Structure formats: C-alpha cells, structure tokens
Amino acid sequence: MTAKNKKRAMRIATILGLAYLLPNLLGFLVFTAGPVIFSFGASLTNWNIMNSPPLEFVGFRNYQQVGQSSQFWTFFINTVYFMAFSPVGIVGSLVVALLLDSRLRGMTLFRTLLYLPSFTAGVAIMIMWKGLYNPDHGLINACLRGVFDLFSLPFQGPGWLQSTQNLMGLHPEKIAFAVKDIGLGAREALVFMGFWAGLGGGNMLLYLAALTNMPDELIEAASLDGAGPWAVFRHVKWPQLAPTTFFIVIMSVIGGFQGGVDSAQVMTGGGPAGTTTTLAYHIFRKSFVEYQFGYASAVAWVLFAIVFAFSGLLWKFGNKETNY
Numbered sequence: 429m430t431a432k433n434k435k436r437a438m439r440i441a442t443i444l445g446l447a448y449l450l451p452n453l454l455g456f457l458v459f460t461a462g463p464v465i466f467s468f469g470a471s472l473t474n475w476n477i478m479n480s481p482p483l484e485f486v487g488f489r490n491y492q493q494v495g496q497s498s499q500f501w502t503f504f505i506n507t508v509y510f511m512a513f514s515p516v517g518i519v520g521s522l523v524v525a526l527l528l529d530s531r532l533r534g535m536t537l538f539r540t541l542l543y544l545p546s547f548t549a550g551v552a553i554m555i556m557w558k559g560l561y562n563p564d565h566g567l568i569n570a571c572l573r574g575v576f577d578l579f580s581l582p583f584q585g586p587g588w589l590q591s592t593q594n595l596m597g598l599h600p601e602k603i604a605f606a607v608k609d610i611g612l613g614a615r616e617a618l619v620f621m622g623f624w625a626g627l628g629g630g631n632m633l634l635y636l637a638a639l640t641n642m643p644d645e646l647i648e649a650a651s652l653d654g655a656g657p658w659a660v661f662r663h664v665k666w667p668q669l670a671p672t673t674f675f676i677v678i679m680s681v682i683g684g685f686q687g688g689v690d691s692a693q694v695m696t697g698g699g700p701a702g703t704t705t706t707l708a709y710h711i712f713r714k715s716f717v718e719y720q721f722g723y724a725s726a727v728a729w730v731l732f733a734i735v736f737a738f739s740g741l742l743w744k745f746g747n748k749e750t751n752y
Contacts, residue, residue, distance in 0.1 A: 471725035478719035490726035499702075500710070500727065501603060504734075506615070507706040509596065511684035513619045517626045518676055522669075524628055525635035526661070539636070542628025554694040557621045561588035586612035589696055592703050600701040614704050618691050631676050638672040639665070678742055685735045707731050 474486050494500050528539050545553060560566050569585035576583035587593070592600035593611030600609070642665065650660045688706030692698045698705035698713065705713075707727065714724035 467725045467728060470722055471729055473722045475722040475725075476720045486722070490723050491730065493723065494726050494730050498602065500707075500730075502601065502702065503705050503707050503710045505598065505603060506703065507685060507688065507708075509594070509598070509615055510619060510622075510688060510706065511681070513623065514680045514684055517623050518631060518673070518680065520623065520627045521629070521631035521676075522635050522673075525632050525639060526665075528632075528636060529639040539628075542632065544628075545625050546629045550690055551694055553625060554621070554691055557617075558589065558695050561617050563587050563590060586616075588612065588617045589614045590700060592701050594703070600703050614696055614700060618688075618695070618704055621691070631680075634672050634676060635669065638669050642668050674742075674746060677746060678739060681738050681742060682735055685731060685738070 471490055472485060472487060474481055474484055474490075524542060528535060528542070560568050563569055563585055566588070568588070572585060573583045591611065591613035593609055593613035594615045595610065595612070597605045597607060597610040599606055646664050646668075647660055650664045655663065686708050688704070689709045689712050692704050692706065692709040693712070696704045698709055708731070711724050711727050711731070714720045714727065
C-alpha cells in the first residue's frame with residue numbers, strides 16, 4: 429500500500445470513528461454541556477418568571493447575594509451537619525461487609541435481605557419512616573415508651589420530624605448554639621433513616637467486592653505467622669481496602685452536598701424552621717417554587733465550587749495509602 433493510500437485509509441477510519449462517536453457526542457452537548465453553560469449564563473441574569481421583571485444582565489450580583497445571605501449559610505450548615513454522620517455509615521457498611529465475607533451456607537440470603545431496601549422505591553420508604561417517627565402514634569416512640577415504663581421512668585418522647593432540636597444544639601434559624609436546642613429532632617430522624625437505608629447498600633457491595641477479590645494467600649500467610657483477626661484486618665485487609673474506601677469517601681462527599689432533596693420534600697418540606705433544608709433542596713425551591721432561576725443557578729454554581737474544592741482536598745491529602 430502506497431503512502432497516499434495509507435493516508436486515505438486513515439482519513440476514512442477517522443471519519444468512521446467520529447461518525448460512531450457522533451450520537452454520544454451530540455447527547456453530551458445537548459443534555460450535559462449545553463445545560464451547564466446555560467445555567468452559568470442564567471446565573472448572570474435576574475431571570476425570575478414569578479415577578480416577571482424585564483430580563484437583564486446583572487453580572488455577579490446573584491453571587492454577591494448568595495455570599496451575603498444568612499439563609500444560604502444556614503442551609504450550608506444543615507448540609508454539613510448531615511454529612512458529618514457519613515463516616516458512621518461508611519464504617520457500618522464496612523463492618524457489615526466483613527460479617528458477610530463468608531462462604532457459609534445461606535450467606536447469600538443475608539446479603540439479599542440487607543440490600544433489599546436499595547431496591548425499594550425511595551418515596552415508599554420515606555412515607556413508612558414518616559409514620560414510624562410520628563411522636564404520638566409512631567412505633568419508635570411507642571418502643572421507647574415501653575422501655576421507660578419497664579424501669580418506671582418518666583418518658584417525654586422526641587418530636588422527631590416536628591422538632592428543631594439536634595445533637596449539636598444548633599439554633600434553627602441562625603448560626604448559634606444553645607443548650608435548649610440539644611436533643612433529637614428532624615435532622616437526626618433523617619440521619620437515622622439514611623443510616624438504615626445505606627447500611628446494606630452500595631457501599632457494602634463495594635467493600636464486599638473488594639474483600640471477595642482479595643488474594644487468599646495474603647490472609648493465609650498472615651495467619652500462619654500468628655496474626656490474629658484484628659492484625660489480619662489492620663495489616664492485610666485494610667491496606668487492600670484503601671482504594672475502595674477512598675472512592676466511597678469521595679462519592680459520599682459529592683452525594684452529601686447534592687442530597688437531601690427527596691427526604692426534605694416528602695417528609696418535612698424542609699422544616700421545621702428550615703432545619704432539614706440542604707443546599708440542593710434550597711436550589712430546588714428557589715427554582716421550581718419561587719421561580720428565581722437566576723439566583724438558583726448562582727447557588728448551584730457556588731455549590732459546584734464547594735464540591736470541587738472538597739473533592740480536590742480529599743484527592744490531594746486523602747489518597748496517600750492508595751495507588752492513585
């Protein structure tokens with residue numbers, strides 16, 4: 429084949445390759461890149477179809493309003509509050525995966541049962557938990573009341589979804605702490621529900637897959653050297669699980685900043701007093717309830733910057749024990 433024919437064949441191969449990629453590229457441009465660019469443009473305008481003002485370019489005024497909004501920072505604290513409990517869920521998933529990492533008969537059934545909530549419709553699960561958290565007739569307070577009655581102790585059940593109290597004593601409407609605000613309230617209710625739903629979810633499967641693919645020779649060699657179960661986990665299993673843990677932490681941070689919309693919409697409406705309103709739910713309400721699309725787009729880009737910064741820090745300082 430001559431050099432001319434080779435160039436022609438390469439040109440045809442390039443055209444065919446681009447033709448195969450074109451549908452995916454068009455989908456990315458129309459459904460991903462296009463909306464992202466459009467949202468940034470919208471964040472520089474006063475787009476608000478509720479008040480119907482003349483559409484005009486306002487520059488970075490929306491971003492300035494976001495930075496000066498005490499409401500934004502309150503909802504940011506709400507988001508961080510929910511994320512603060514993520515390590516507990518990650519550790520719980522690891523413990524469950526270690527318990528299920530066995531070839532005993534019937535273990536597949538246990539794995540299926542633990543993963544079952546992940547198959548169930550999220551709204552149905554939330555409605556069930558909303559009934560369980562009813563302070564007067566819910567099963568949770570009924571069980572607590574039974575325990576207190578058993579020891580002849582007075583019982584004042586938590587208000588759960590109707591209460592603004594929380595374990596850190598955060599004031600519901602401003603950045604402040606107070607002893608009277610310490611207790612179990614709507615924030616903890618959503619945290620407990622999320623912990624229950626995530627305990628046997630995707631993180632457990634990731635850990636279980638990593639444990640299953642771990643070379644048996646390493647564990648056997650450590651056992652022959654006299655290492656006990658804890659030593660085997662600490663010096664053999666844990667280093668092998670570091671990449672999986674790093675991935676789970678990164679995804680938990682991203683998901684934590686973007687989450688909270690479904691649970692707030694179905695169970696609390698963002699209340700009481702905004703205590704369960706996360707930044708993602710704040711964007712949702714500003715967009716589709718108050719129709720302030722310009723301001724909501726600015727909040728979305730600020731949230732993107734926050735997620736990018738946290739992910740960058742984790743990538744720089746959190747992967748020292750991985751192979752990345």
